[in-house]
Amino acid sequence: MFGIRYIGNTHIPHFKRTASLASIDLPTPKSVLVPMLQHIGAPAAPIVQPGDTVEIGQKIAEAAGYVSSPIYAPICGTVDKFEEYLRPDGRKVQAIRINWNGEVKFHHSVQPKDIYSLDDLITAARESGVVGLGGAGFPLAVKLDVLRKNAIDTVILNGAECEPYITSDTRTMIDRADDVRQGVELLIRTAPAVKKYIIGIEKNKPEAIKTMRETFKDLSCVTVKALPQRYPQGAEKVLIYNTVRRVVPEGKLPSDVNVLVLNITSMAVLAKYCRTGMPLVRKSVTLDGSAVASPKNIKAPIGTSIKEIIEFGGGTTGEVGKILLGGPMMGSAVASADEPITKTTGAITILSKEDVQLPNETSCIHCGRCAEACPHLLKPLLYSNSLELTDKEEKMKILDKNKIMLCVECGSCSFVCPAGRPLVLNNKIAKSEYRAYTEEMKKKGGM
Amino acid sequence: MENLIVSSSPHIHSRATTRNIMRDVVIALLPATVAAIVLFGFKAALMIAVCVASAILSEFFFSLIAKKKQTIGDLSAVVTGLLLALNLSTKVELWQCMLGSMFAIIIVKCVFGGLGKNFANPAITGRIFLVIAFGAVAGGAHTVFTPEISAGATPLEIIKSGSGTLPSLFNMLIGNRGGAIGETCAIALIIGFVYLLCRKVISWHIPVVFVGTVFVLSLIVKQDLTIALYEVLGGGLLIGAIFMATDYVTSPMGRLAKVIFAFGCGVITVLIRFWGSYPEGVSFAILFMNILSPYIEKIHIIKPLGGIKNVKK
Ligand code: SF4
Ligand code: SF4
Numbered sequence: 001m002f003g004i005r006y007i008g009n010t011h012i013p014h015f016k017r018t019a020s021l022a023s024i025d026l027p028t029p030k031s032v033l034v035p036m037l038q039h040i041g042a043p044a045a046p047i048v049q050p051g052d053t054v055e056i057g058q059k060i061a062e063a064a065g066y067v068s069s070p071i072y073a074p075i076c077g078t079v080d081k082f083e084e085y086l087r088p089d090g091r092k093v094q095a096i097r098i099n100w101n102g103e104v105k106f107h108h109s110v111q112p113k114d115i116y117s118l119d120d121l122i123t124a125a126r127e128s129g130v131v132g133l134g135g136a137g138f139p140l141a142v143k144l145d146v147l148r149k150n151a152i153d154t155v156i157l158n159g160a161e162c163e164p165y166i167t168s169d170t171r172t173m174i175d176r177a178d179d180v181r182q183g184v185e186l187l188i189r190t191a192p193a194v195k196k197y198i199i200g201i202e203k204n205k206p207e208a209i210k211t212m213r214e215t216f217k218d219l220s221c222v223t224v225k226a227l228p229q230r231y232p233q234g235a236e237k238v239l240i241y242n243t244v245r246r247v248v249p250e251g252k253l254p255s256d257v258n259v260l261v262l263n264i265t266s267m268a269v270l271a272k273y274c275r276t277g278m279p280l281v282r283k284s285v286t287l288d289g290s291a292v293a294s295p296k297n298i299k300a301p302i303g304t305s306i307k308e309i310i311e312f313g314g315g316t317t318g319e320v321g322k323i324l325l326g327g328p329m330m331g332s333a334v335a336s337a338d339e340p341i342t343k344t345t346g347a348i349t350i351l352s353k354e355d356v357q358l359p360n361e362t363s364c365i366h367c368g369r370c371a372e373a374c375p376h377l378l379k380p381l382l383y384s385n386s387l388e389l390t391d392k393e394e395k396m397k398i399l400d401k402n403k404i405m406l407c408v409e410c411g412s413c414s415f416v417c418p419a420g421r422p423l424v425l426n427n428k429i430a431k432s433e434y435r436a437y438t439e440e441m442k443k444k445g446g447m
Numbered sequence: 448m449e450n451l452i453v454s455s456s457p458h459i460h461s462r463a464t465t466r467n468i469m470r471d472v473v474i475a476l477l478p479a480t481v482a483a484i485v486l487f488g489f490k491a492a493l494m495i496a497v498c499v500a501s502a503i504l505s506e507f508f509f510s511l512i513a514k515k516k517q518t519i520g521d522l523s524a525v526v527t528g529l530l531l532a533l534n535l536s537t538k539v540e541l542w543q544c545m546l547g548s549m550f551a552i553i554i555v556k557c558v559f560g561g562l563g564k565n566f567a568n569p570a571i572t573g574r575i576f577l578v579i580a581f582g583a584v585a586g587g588a589h590t591v592f593t594p595e596i597s598a599g600a601t602p603l604e605i606i607k608s609g610s611g612t613l614p615s616l617f618n619m620l621i622g623n624r625g626g627a628i629g630e631t632c633a634i635a636l637i638i639g640f641v642y643l644l645c646r647k648v649i650s651w652h653i654p655v656v657f658v659g660t661v662f663v664l665s666l667i668v669k670q671d672l673t674i675a676l677y678e679v680l681g682g683g684l685l686i687g688a689i690f691m692a693t694d695y696v697t698s699p700m701g702r703l704a705k706v707i708f709a710f711g712c713g714v715i716t717v718l719i720r721f722w723g724s725y726p727e728g729v730s731f732a733i734l735f736m737n738i739l740s741p742y743i744e745k746i747h748i749i750k751p752l753g754g755i756k757n758v759k760k
């Protein structure tokens with residue numbers, strides 16, 4: 001009665017209208033804007049100058065540190081200039097503008113890579129420019145690095161794709177099953193300590209599940225696990241719990257419970273890089289949402305403006321309220337359609353004015369829906385309530401006791417709240433206050 | 448594509464709103480409301496109208512005078528007024544109905560800061576106020592189908608005093624017995640319960656544990672299955688367990704906490720019924736547990752996934 005078999009509790013609409021649509025290629029755009037920070041970590045350092053001619057797959061920026069990732073030219077053309085680019089999260093970074101010269105030519109560095117060892121694989125992952133394509137953008141090489149410890153016994157390939165609308169990982173599993181298989185084979189060959197590979201897919205993608213089962217029929221170490229369609233099934237710690245029943249403790253990483261979670265498309269791209277030498281320069285994005293005329297999966301060079309993709313996709317209908325990079329639960333709203341897509345863009349979601357009306361905020365009725373929806377079994381209402389307190393110590397005590405830092409900002413609580421409270425926004429505020437407070441305490445030497 | 452809205456995620460919301468939830472509660476109360484009017488006649492209809500109207504008007508004027516945002520649109524005043532009316536018998540005068548409604552809305556809810564800030568269920572407290580101020584409010588009324596005076600006593604009063612004849616179990620189910628206008632028709636209340644469950648407005652925990660506790664304890668104390676059944680169907684147990692103990696604001700969150708809360712309600716109800724000076728104890732039990740609710744919630748802490756014990760500093 002009190003047990004929980006699966007965590008993640010929220011039913012949200014799926015709208016997977018594009019699940020049966022293979023990606024179509026966008027014709028090369030006239031120009032692209034490639035930001036130097038498309039990942040978590042240090043921005044990449046440009047190695048080209050304005051006026052240089054570049055070819056597809058040519059490195060234009062070098063990884064600047066361990067947690068960083070190189071960037072390659074997505075189209076042939078001339079480097080026009082360096083621009084300043086404001087990311088949706090408010091950070092300003094450098095970006096390179098490249099104008100197309102009418103050619104489609106691969107750079108001579110695009111050559112197959114031989115993988116003999118884990119070192120080779122990690123180097124390849126670094127050079128491929130692949131970062132966690134699921135959203136956060138953690139460099140793949142850094143993730144794979146934990147395999148060196150030989151302690152990881154399970155690798156989970158994340159194909160949950162629990163956000164509404166998005167189907168780009170679904171299409172990877174269906175259209176690029178061979179790449180996925182090669183990716184897994186590379187790991188099997190170079191990381192013998194891993195005993196088990198689990199591909200986690202939400203049940204609402206029967207075709208992807210079928211294709212993956214077919215593809216890995218003869219590999220006994222690979223299981224394809226159909227997961228209930230509950231949001232947020234794809235959140236890392238939720239996925240780990242629901243597939244291998246291990247709990248990642250607060251402040252620890254999945255590797256501390258001997259698990260590694262990889263996005264399934266990231267592995268497919270890495271496999272293709274090893275086979276052909278083509279780094280990550282194009283991205284398949286789902287164009288969908290209530291204000292999209294005809295939903296599609298579109299493959300476009302990184303740096304293409306959102307506007308161009310929308311126009312190619314058939315435009316919008318009705319009044320546009322919001323354009324999101326990513327899905328409606330966790331994606332970020334952009335201020336202008338001129339912004340480019342990046343490595344981590346899996347979807348462009350366009351919502352009508354009507355759909356994005358903020359709910360009327362009333363007072364909490366203590367219904368418990370937010371707590372029931374929370375995948376981490378937190379009590380989001382307490383964070384928001386605590387923000388009203390003036391006593392700082394008291395506030396911090398509540399945040400600390402109720403584990404604010406475990407919140408993954410998945411959006412479930414705000415989604416379900418009948419009082420329309422902006423719970424996630426409040427969580428973000430509470431988190432930053434809490435972070436500042438603990439820093440301060442540390443400085444004082446109090447903690 | 449100008450004027451794009453930029454705000455924090457998530458960008459979509461479920462359709463559940465406070466207003467929709469309250470509307471569902473009103474819909475769930477409709478069978479009992481209809482039964483009340485059929486069983487107790489025109490006076491019942493008048494009482495319901497007076498209670499609901501004065502609840503809405505009290506909230507409206509309070510907000511107006513206190514210069515607060517108008518909140519009658521959330522329909523919670525309608526629920527309070529309707530529940531209060533259904534918990535009174537036709538012996539209660541209309542002006543008393545109005546007073547009870549005003550007390551429930553203004554003193555119990557609005558003064559504490561409105562919906563969500565009240566520590567006790569307004570309808571229950573309104574009823575208790577009338578019990579204390581004007582004496583018995585549940586007994587003494589009979590349905591239009593059994594005009595004999597003796598039928599006016601509630602089954603619980605009959606059991607307690609040991610005189611009079613109990614209505615048949617069939618009459619208990621359809622509500623042809625003495626009591627508050629909305630509490631008698633068990634079938635109508637259960638239809639409402641099923642509706643609330645289907646709409647996921649409430650979970651089964653509180654009503655089932657509350658009623659179950661009363662049933663089992665009555666069985667143990669009285670050693671008689673029939674009496675135990677009358678204890679469940681007589682009095683205000685069903686309406687209290689289904690509609691009032693499940694009030695979000697005044698009951699704890701979390702399944703285990705809900706079970707403890709409901710168990711407490713059941714125990715107190717039985718204590719009052721068998722050993723107290725009132726024949727009925729549901730309202731007092733719920734009010735008492737309302738007050739304990741925040742503490743029950745604190746005892747039962749759900750461990751966050753991945754949470755580690757705080758180290759004592
Ligand atoms: S508190 Fe955080 S983790 Fe929990 S539902 Fe809300 S956003 Fe998701
Ligand atoms: S979902 Fe909203 S109204 Fe319900 S308890 Fe949480 S914050 Fe309060």
